[in-house]
Amino acid sequence: MPEQDDTLLLHLNEAIATTRDKDSLFKIVTTKLRLIFPFDLIGINVFDAELKNKRLFLRDYYGAEEIVSELPATVDYFTPIAGSPVEKLVADPRVRQITLQDYMGDYPAYEPFLRMLHLGVSQLTVVPLRTAGHLTGFLTLASRRRPNLTPADEKLLEKIGSLVAVAVANTLAFEEVARREQERTLQLNINNALLSIKQREPLFRAVAEELGRLVPFAYFGIRVQRAGQQANIFQAFAEFLRDTPEAPLVALDPERDQDQRLSDPAGIYQQNSELLHEPAIYSGAEFKELAVRYPRLRYIYEHYGTRAVLVAPIWQRPDGAAVLTLSAARPDAFRNEDLATVVALVPQIALALENLFAFEQIEELRAQVEQERTYLVDEINTSARFGADSGAFIGSGPALQQTLLRIRQVASTDTTVLISGETGTGKELVARELHNASPRHNRALIKLNCAALPAQLIESELFGHEKGAFTGAVERRIGKFELANGGSIFLDEIGELPLDLQAKLLRVLQEREFERLGGTKVLHSDARVIAATNRVLADEVAAGRFRADLYYRLNVFPIALAPLRERREDIEPLLRHFVQRLSKRLGKPIRQVRPADLAALQAYGWPGNIRELEHVLEQAIIVSQGPFLEFAGFAAAPLVLALPAGAASNFAPLKTLKEQERDHILAALQRTGGRVSGAQGAALLLDINPKTLEARMKKLGIRRTVGVE
Template identity: 40%
Template sequence: MSRKILIVEDESLVAYDLKLILTRAGYRVCGIADSVPEALEIMEEQKPEMVLLDIFLKGDLNGIDLAAMLTAKNIAFVYLSANFQESILEKAKATQPYGFLVKPFREKELLITLDVAFYRHQNSIESKLRREQGLEQLFKNIVAEPINWKQKLLKIATSLQPYVPFDYLTVIVRTSAGFSDEAISFLRTGFDEYQVIGINEFLNITNISRARLKEMQAESPLLTKTAFYNDGDFTTLQSRFPVKKLLANALHMESFLGSPLVNSKGDNVCFSFYSRKPDCYSTDHVVLLDRLHRSLLTAMEDIIPVDHGETAPFKNDVYAGKGLSEQNKAAGFRDIICKSHQMLTVLDHIAIVAPLDTSVLVLGESGTGKERIAKSIHYLSPRKNKPLVVVNCASMPATLIESELFGHEKGAFTGAVEKRTGKFELADGGTIFLDEIGEMPAELQVKLLRVLQEQEIERIGGKGPIKINVRIVAATNRNLEKEVEEGRFRLDLYYRLFVFPITIPPLRERKDDIPVLVRHFLERYAQKSGKNITGVTPDVMTQLLEYQWPGNVRELEHFIERSVLLADGPMIKHTYLPKLQSKKESSVYKDVATDRLKTIDENAREHILDVLRRCNGKISGKDGAASKLGLPPSTLHSKMQKLGIRKWE
């Protein structure tokens, strides 16, 4: 039976041209709509499998509004557009479409995009089912392991981390008799490292008594369903949950996801996930935990027996040591040194995407380590034994880049004295890393898009296409949304690359990483130079933490290398950094990296980021950034979105 497609397009000529192409290709067009209400009527009656969706439609609602409704109904959709403003692109991207087509487009491009969209939609459904089945089996295996209860709970927690991220997780039992005395928490301290926190440790961290904790627990209502609270919503929630307020203040948590597991007797085993990111949780996390409810509850019932006479402790409580640490980091992460929660999130994303063939776009300033991220993705993937080919698009002359990427035949042009195999062919079966993809000339962007769509290349002067099997990881330090808006980067190529973006925060926004990076580089260059350098003085470390690092990790590495060479003792006592500008001059008037005057928007962005840092990322509430800036939280959110401050990490 042919697949049903709904066309939502307010230009009738375009709509009927689309219908003709689709019908000729064997699809069934179940309707054409020029507004959201008309589209909803057709959807209710026809139940389409795919929607071709223009952004700008007749009426008050647009295609982005309809996209949210399609997602709720699990209907795939592909956007159609002639042009995009950066703000519109940001909103469209957030709806997670299955494809983008830029008008005008070729018939072949339309059909290939539809094939990819149907494949991705089906694959996403199957992927979710496989993920859930894999987790359910993993829970059973963990329960059967001959390890103590804390280790079992930790293993269950770490198995959830890639899918329900957290910086702090509490597991607590509540029965009709009250709360158990053996609540346990896990505080994330590294990629695979967690500190186990029991009641006594929790009392020490929060500086309250056990009696007061009992009172605060008694004042809190019972969670009855899985739900999440980000940013301001979490701040509001804390007024009803004093223990959550206590924990959020003590550990600087900004968002919360609670998942109560309730058995037939009414016993409640609650998983409470906390994150330092204000926008960490979403409906997808709620759906996953609800689907895992039965298997998680079964595992908890085995690990945590419940005595209804009085609250019972967890069983098998023989445990040695103050904390657990799983130190078996994947070899692919060996060159990424970090401890900040921002970079741990990056590692989580790598762990999720690496085993797949999904295209990845790595975003970040120069010197943040985008190539290291690309290498980790390759070495943690099934393609690790195949080539990883690195291409710097900015370093190749525009006249030679096509030959470099796709190769050429002998005699194809003046100077082609022999056949050349291109980078894509060399990467066949493996991964190609396209660094500084934003520098690629417009004519090459079209050809790269066809490679992504059709998985084939053609050498210059060649007689036909050559099939390839290559995974693409791209990187850029440019704002591609702005490049798209100004016509320098193709929207459809941007979207094909933006399947799984990974953003590396600059070093100035993750100061927690500076001490561990300093130790790492000291060991490397001390060994390389044959010197016995043991560390830096406290004064030097203070200066390193205050410096803004416009060159990011690369600049820090060069600084340490230079300092080791100049050191005349076991400690580095002096800094040889560029003159530190005052915060006012550095953050408001000048761009440190380029020494140019900043625009009004850039100054506003820096000012908001500075206030957010001072408020530990808190936006709403008495001590939030909105209050400090004299703005309503909703206005601040709008300004952050406009200025590209997508989230506070």
């Protein structure tokens, strides 16, 4: 029936030219074909350009409805032609009729044939599809009864095959255009996310959700190994998981790397791993083999049912590496097109990572600068008298000259310095001079008095804490070692540091690394350490109150400050310096010192050293009325000042340092009415921390109510 054949070809040609929807088009094709060639099942397989792989483009069964649901209409992935009956058809591509039994001997386990036999289908009519003379696939008509095809029927099927080949090519082209349009939309949406989202978790959640519209996956992960981190340790940068394709993405616990079941001793994320070399899809037996080798993959294989992973290295370079991983439960979940889509996104994801690194670094620097600003403002307010104007380096005696020599010798290095000396000898001023004369002078000198805080707070002050690390930790706090990065840190009264914190300080000195309280991230600090103590640390080590290893780490370059009683030749220039400076600050005329008073000042033991001398002079300047400074009548002043110089040496008993310190504190409390802290407190008068003063009072048996002492 040539006229009927021509009508069929005309209808098919018209449908191909006017219909763009794949399902509608092939519904027309199959309906028209069944008018001339009765069949129970129709299938179209397409090949790749090299004729190495095939995939099911279309399948439709005209039988019981319950059976239809068992058969996939299409399959999105390619399978090898080799090892299947199709290899025989490709070897001799022509219209032919075959019986399944003819092939079952060579391919007894070929699953599509077994399914057809289960349905009672045993006869196949195979039609090659060619485009521009190149074989692109096969059209298969299957039936329960063998059709009797005439040569004319075969010629008609050849013509139909040519039309169907054009329809398939057009559909694939339309699908490719649609896929590229989806990719462009994906890239545009990701670009918009990059521009509008600056936080890590929301940004990569948006990227994962957009990617999930094109590529089916159960897990999305980005892992990064950055410069400065421990070698070959990849940290999760973003990880999301969902139970079903429709389920929302759930962010995974960032601490999950601590799970021993996910440990990576074999190195799946080490820089020499094959998973970091090239983009690839691992599925089926290949993925199972990887799961045997790597505990992390074995865990997801067993617990999540993962059967395929798609890996796309983002970068691998001397300063670190990054990798994007998708995983799925179906072994055929990922296609080469999916890999191409992910690889096309790699430059954008790399840019997102770089931007986030920059944003996070800027945020850390901003927080550090703010902390430094707050710290330095506080330092300016509380330490205005420090520096050259403080009198710390006034004098020409041999003890001072030795100190200045030691400072010059070590200032330009990064060597750890231990400053020892009694209270008031100027240990902090020496630390400041060391810092100011060093190459680090453009950065901050950060102070911490180890005796000024409760033991439980010192660790937070030293190393910082994360939000929620302990009760009251409502926000992240940067510690002193972070603030001092690139500068110097001054640890005053280091001998008061609790033993458990001594071990942590030792780690910083040895490894230059630490963690914030409540955190797991290893931080590094390039801070020069300057420590000070008024204790004899060697004796503290012998008594078991100070770690020997920490002592030797601190005592690399010791500087011992002489007490003022061993610098009597410097008392007169110090006195002139303080009288001029304090008189100007207090708005008082400069008064002279009687020779007898000067001799008494030089004879006094000065348990409070330079600080005590300054305070005595300040009180004398305030109350004096005549041409000379008056020292008599002050409980805080040296008792010997009421006597002539000769009598001072003959009659004044020499008190112990402990007695002198107790008298000095009592005098300060007497002047402040027993107040310890605050603007009118003894701590301010004595220029020490209130908590330190309270500790000294307790040690010396001094009560707050001092009127009866």
